[in-house]
Amino acid sequence: MSHHVLVIDDAATVRMYHRKMLSDAGWQVDEAVNGLEALEKVMNRPAGQAFDLYVVDINMPKMDGYTFVRELRRLGSTPPAPVLMVSTESQMQDATAARDAGANGYLVKPARPAELMLTAALMLGDAAASMRAAGKLVAGATA
Amino acid sequence: MRATALPRRQEITDADFLKFREFFYRKTGIHFDDGKRYFVDKRLIERIEATGADDFRSYFIALRFETKGAELQQLVNAMTVNETYFFREAYQFDCMVKDMLGEVVKRKRPGGRIRIWSIPSSTGEEPYSIAIYLLERWPLIDQYEVEILSSDIDTTVLESAQRGVYSPRSVGQLPQEYLARYFKQRNANEFVISRDLVAAVDFSRVNLTDANDTRAFRDIDIIFCRNLLIYFDDLSRRVAAEAMYDAMSPGGFICLGHSESMSRITPLFQPRRFADAMVHQKPIKGDRA
Amino acid sequence: MGLRKTHGHDALREVLEREHPRDMPGLLAQLRSGDVEQRRWAARDLAGHPQAAVALGTQLLRETDAAVRESMLNSLASQASETAAGALLPLLRSEDPQLRNGAIEALAGMPKAVGPRIAGLLRDADVDVRIFTVNLLGELRHPQVLTWLLQVLARDTEVNVVAAAVEVLAEVGGPDHGAALRAAQARFAGDDFIGFAVDMAIERIEAA
Numbered sequence: 001m002s003h004h005v006l007v008i009d010d011a012a013t014v015r016m017y018h019r020k021m022l023s024d025a026g027w028q029v030d031e032a033v034n035g036l037e038a039l040e041k042v043m044n045r046p047a048g049q050a051f052d053l054y055v056v057d058i059n060m061p062k063m064d065g066y067t068f069v070r071e072l073r074r075l076g077s078t079p080p081a082p083v084l085m086v087s088t089e090s091q092m093q094d095a096t097a098a099r100d101a102g103a104n105g106y107l108v109k110p111a112r113p114a115e116l117m118l119t120a121a122l123m124l125g126d127a128a129a130s131m132r133a134a135g136k137l138v139a140g141a142t143a
Numbered sequence: 144m145r146a147t148a149l150p151r152r153q154e155i156t157d158a159d160f161l162k163f164r165e166f167f168y169r170k171t172g173i174h175f176d177d178g179k180r181y182f183v184d185k186r187l188i189e190r191i192e193a194t195g196a197d198d199f200r201s202y203f204i205a206l207r208f209e210t211k212g213a214e215l216q217q218l219v220n221a222m223t224v225n226e227t228y229f230f231r232e233a234y235q236f237d238c239m240v241k242d243m244l245g246e247v248v249k250r251k252r253p254g255g256r257i258r259i260w261s262i263p264s265s266t267g268e269e270p271y272s273i274a275i276y277l278l279e280r281w282p283l284i285d286q287y288e289v290e291i292l293s294s295d296i297d298t299t300v301l302e303s304a305q306r307g308v309y310s311p312r313s314v315g316q317l318p319q320e321y322l323a324r325y326f327k328q329r330n331a332n333e334f335v336i337s338r339d340l341v342a343a344v345d346f347s348r349v350n351l352t353d354a355n356d357t358r359a360f361r362d363i364d365i366i367f368c369r370n371l372l373i374y375f376d377d378l379s380r381r382v383a384a385e386a387m388y389d390a391m392s393p394g395g396f397i398c399l400g401h402s403e404s405m406s407r408i409t410p411l412f413q414p415r416r417f418a419d420a421m422v423h424q425k426p427i428k429g430d431r432a
Numbered sequence: 433m434g435l436r437k438t439h440g441h442d443a444l445r446e447v448l449e450r451e452h453p454r455d456m457p458g459l460l461a462q463l464r465s466g467d468v469e470q471r472r473w474a475a476r477d478l479a480g481h482p483q484a485a486v487a488l489g490t491q492l493l494r495e496t497d498a499a500v501r502e503s504m505l506n507s508l509a510s511q512a513s514e515t516a517a518g519a520l521l522p523l524l525r526s527e528d529p530q531l532r533n534g535a536i537e538a539l540a541g542m543p544k545a546v547g548p549r550i551a552g553l554l555r556d557a558d559v560d561v562r563i564f565t566v567n568l569l570g571e572l573r574h575p576q577v578l579t580w581l582l583q584v585l586a587r588d589t590e591v592n593v594v595a596a597a598v599e600v601l602a603e604v605g606g607p608d609h610g611a612a613l614r615a616a617q618a619r620f621a622g623d624d625f626i627g628f629a630v631d632m633a634i635e636r637i638e639a640a
Contacts, residue, residue, distance in 0.1 A: 010567075012165050013629045015600045020628075035171065036414070037406035043416035061537065062410045064529035088592050090560050109592060110625035158638050162603060172635075200606065207604060208573045221445055254433060274435055290436045343435035354476055365638065378509050378541050385502055389472065 003027045003124050004049065008038045008068065009057035009086075014109075018055055018086075021113050022120065025129045027053075035063030039071055050077055053124050055116075056103070058087035066101040073102040080122035087110055114140055155184040159199040163187060166207070171219060171373060172404040186221045190214070193219035212376040219373055223402065227268045229275075229309070230316040232369060235398045236272060239365060240281040243396045248287065250394060257290045260360065260390065261344075261367045262351065266292035267304030268313060269367060270344045272338055275321055292360070293350035301346050307336035310361045352379045357386040364392055370400035372408060384409040394427040444479025456481045463487070463504075468497050473541025479510045492531060501534065506510035508540035517545040524553075524564050536564055540571035547574050554580060559590050566596035570603075578604060585616045591623055598626070602633035 005027050007018045019029045030051070032038035042051065054072070058065035069083050085098050085106040098106045105119060114136040121129035155163075160180060168174050175183050186426060187199065194214060196202035206214050229234070239259075247257060261270040270293035277284050277291075295301050314322055314334050326334040349356045351371075366387055372380050388411050397412065398420070399405065403410050405423050412423035454477055462474035478484040486503050495501050508516040516538075523535035530541040539546045547570070553565040566584060569577050581604070594616055601609060617630040 011596070012169070012600055013595070013602070013632060014625075016632065017625055017628050032406075033172075034406055036410060037404060040404060040406060040414045040421060043414055043421060059529055059532070060535035062406055064533075066529075076368065088560070088563070090558075108597065110623060113624055156638070160635050162636055166603060204604065208575070208577075210573055256436075277435065284435075285433045288433050288436050339437075342437045377537065378506065381502065381537075382510075385476075385499070385506060388499060409502060411502060426526050 003052040003126060005029050005052045005053045005055060005120070005124075006032060006038060006041065006139050007055045007091075008032045008060070008065070009055075010034055010060045011057075014057065016117070020119055022055070025117060025121065025126070025132075027120075027124075027126075034060040035065060035068030035071070037062075037107065038068055039063070042072065042075065050081065052081055053120060054081060054083045055120065056083055058085060066097065069098075069101040069103050084119055086116070086125060112140070153188055154374075155187055155199055159187075159203070160184070162203065166203075167218075167222070168408070170215065171402075173222070173402050175222075175286050183222070186218075190218055192222060193217075196392070200210065210221050211356075216374050216376070220394070221374065223370070225370065227265050228313045229272050229314060231268065232401055233272070233276075233316070234419045235367070235369075236276040236280075237420070238398075238417050238422060239273070240276055241419060241421065242417040243365055244281060244283070247396075248283065250392070251287060253286060254288065256290060256362075257365075258290045258292065258363045259365045259367070260363045261291065261293040262349065263297075263368075263371050264301060264304050264344075264346060265295060266291070266300050266309075267307060267336075267344070268309070269293070269369070270304070270407040271307070271325075271340050272342050273367065274343050275317075275325060279321060292345045292347065293344050294347045294351075296348065296350050298348055301348060304344075305341060305346060307338075307341050309334045309336065351383040351386055354386065357390060360390040362392050363387075363390045364395050366391060366395070366397040368397060368399060370403070373400065373403050380408050384411065388412070388425055391425045393425055395425045397423045397425075399423070452481040456484055460484065460487055463491055468500065471495070471497065471500045472503050473509055475500055478504075479507035482511050482513055482515065485511055485513060485515040485519045488516075489522065491570050492523060493526070498530065501530065505534040505538045512542035512545055514545045514548070517542055518550060521549065521553075524561050525558065532564060536568050536571070539568055543572050543574035546572070547576065550574075550576070550580055554584060554588075559593065562588065562590065562593045563596050566593060566600065570596075578609075581605075582609070582612050585612050591620055591626060594620065595626060595629055598629045598633050602629075602636040605633065605637040607637055607639045609637055610634055613637075613639070 005022050007015050007022070007029060009015050010033050015031045019031065022029045030041060032041055053102065056065040058066060065085055065087065073080065083103040085103045086109055089108045104123060106120060107116060114133055118130060118133035118137055121133050160183065163183065164175050191199060191202045194202060194205065196205060206218065251257065257274060261273055264270055272289050274291055277289055310332055314326065325337050325340060329335050351357060368387060372383060375383060397399065413426055415422055415424045455490050459474045459478050466474060467540065478488060485508060488508055492501060492504050495504065508520055520535045520539055523531045526532050550565065554562055556593045569580055576600065577627055581597045584593060588594050598613065598616065601613065613630045613633055617626055620626040
């Protein structure tokens with residue numbers, strides 16, 4: 001059973017970077033360049049194939065990350081899929097803005113791979129991936 | 144025997160392809176997967192030769208930095224399929240009769256007027272397809288008054304649309320009974336559409352980026368704007384989208400072409416997913432901001 | 433009922449007489465205090481009044497309706513003058529992503545008008561303004577784009593600004609820019625993302 005992750009960022013390099021990390025963990029990755037394209041992709045998912053996790057940038061044209069999360073929550077899937085916001089420190093405003101929009105967590109760009117992987121794995125409930133990421137994080141910390 | 148390298152004009156490297164792919168996806172939302180390599184390379188080489196560029200890199204730099212965006216439009220043209228024919232992308236017409244009109248009539252009194260705008264009309268296949276669908280596949284057609292408006296910037300195609308003569312290829316997707324009911328076959332290559340249908344469409348010459356042309360269009364309930372905006376430059380696209388937004392009733396719907404997306408154009412519309420299609424909707428009320 | 437037969441071109445709707453004259457003071461009055469429809473039309477009609485640029489820019493900071501904002505941005509974009517560019521610049525500092533990105537989009541279409549301001553923006557104390565300026569370069573059709581990118585690569589102290597520049601360079605750069613990219617990679621040696629981005633860019637520009 002593979003998890004489906006949607007990476008939303010207007011920068012192609014960031015999408016590629018996250019895609020690489022997330023697919024290395026064994027997950028299926030799709031991309032969108034802004035919140036509006038992401039919303040369209042969410043709506044076009046066949047039944048039973050909803051995304052399991054969203055990794056969302058904040059500053060994007062047409063529809064920013066906060067608006068996307070609010071619209072996603074309005075669509076109301078059950079159970080609501082976790083949303084991880086990833087953005088520059090200055091863009092982050094504060095933790096409550098992310099939570100108020102309906103996100104489950106955030107990371108500051110550029111996110112360290114092991115941190116991103118651990119957070120994503122925990123949000124997905126993927127125990128094996130969590131263990132691997134935790135191991136890397138510890139190894140990195142003690143290196 | 145020494146192998147001769149291809150002249151640089153004829154060679155699209157993997158890096159070239161990736162560079163083009165990312166640029167094109169960013170601009171249009173159209174993604175070419177690796178399987179489309181042959182399709183893409185062939186057309187890129189055609190454009191490189193047509194523009195007289197030395198190689199892909201020079202072509203790409205010129206494309207990226209040209210002031211008016213003319214080559215990008217040519218490129219989009221080359222990369223997309225541009226045929227028009229009756230019942231093209233009919234899943235949107237299905238959506239119209241099954242779902243969109245159902246919502247539209249909730250805001251109408253019995254006998255009320257419904258307005259549908261097809262732009263570009265091109266040679267008429269789209270507005271006439273809409274007319275046929277309404278007559279044949281919308282159970283409530285007799286309970287409302289439906290106006291079909293159709294516009295194009297090119298008067299030649301408008302004239303052609305009003306003459307209503309079509310090739311076998313153009314009518315090829317129509318069920319036999321509709322063909323028999325709405326067309327007379329004049330000869331092996333010509334099908335003439337019924338004058339009743341011609342009379343049912345209000346054709347006009349309109350430049351979608353000219354506010355003076357679009358100002359008169361109001362209270363439109365459904366717009367079909369398929370495979371047009373994709374050929375516009377960024378500003379014209381936004382201006383056109385704005386004009387259509389203004390022309391629509393609150394809650395009205397707009398259908399773009401299969402590979403087009405509002406996500407490259409404007410934040411004004413809300414996506415709506417129905418069984419047959421994804422369309423976009425003007426919010427029913429209030430500040431969207 | 434059914435399909436309405438048309439006979440020539442009926443007026444689709446009477447064009448209502450405008451309450452206010454369409455001269456600039458009248459339009460500005462409508463822009464500031466009309467209802468949504470009036471504000472939209474005023475915003476649209478002000479495209480033809482280059483002297484309204486500053487007023488459009490100021491009003492953008494106050495307008496809440498998304499469609500009116502889009503009209504104002506498009507009007508400034510059509511004017512494409514240095515004054516219009518100047519009116520858009522403050523929006524880069526807005527907290528509102530729609531305004532910021534709308535401004536970038538509008539500015540992207542006026543390379544001659546915004547060109548003289550780029551150097552200053554790239555030296556702005558605000559990191560975000562520098563990032564957005566690099567984003568703007570990503571869409572700008574100006575002969576100096578490469579020069580500006582290389583300057584950012586060499587000098588900017590913020591990793592996210594440099595990352596944005598690497599991204600644009602991957603598209604517009606050429607084989608001779610490999611050294612500049614490697615230098616940036618070395619400057620941010622601890623950063624995994626810059627490492628990845630530079631490697632990718634070098635592949636794209638086909639530098640050895």
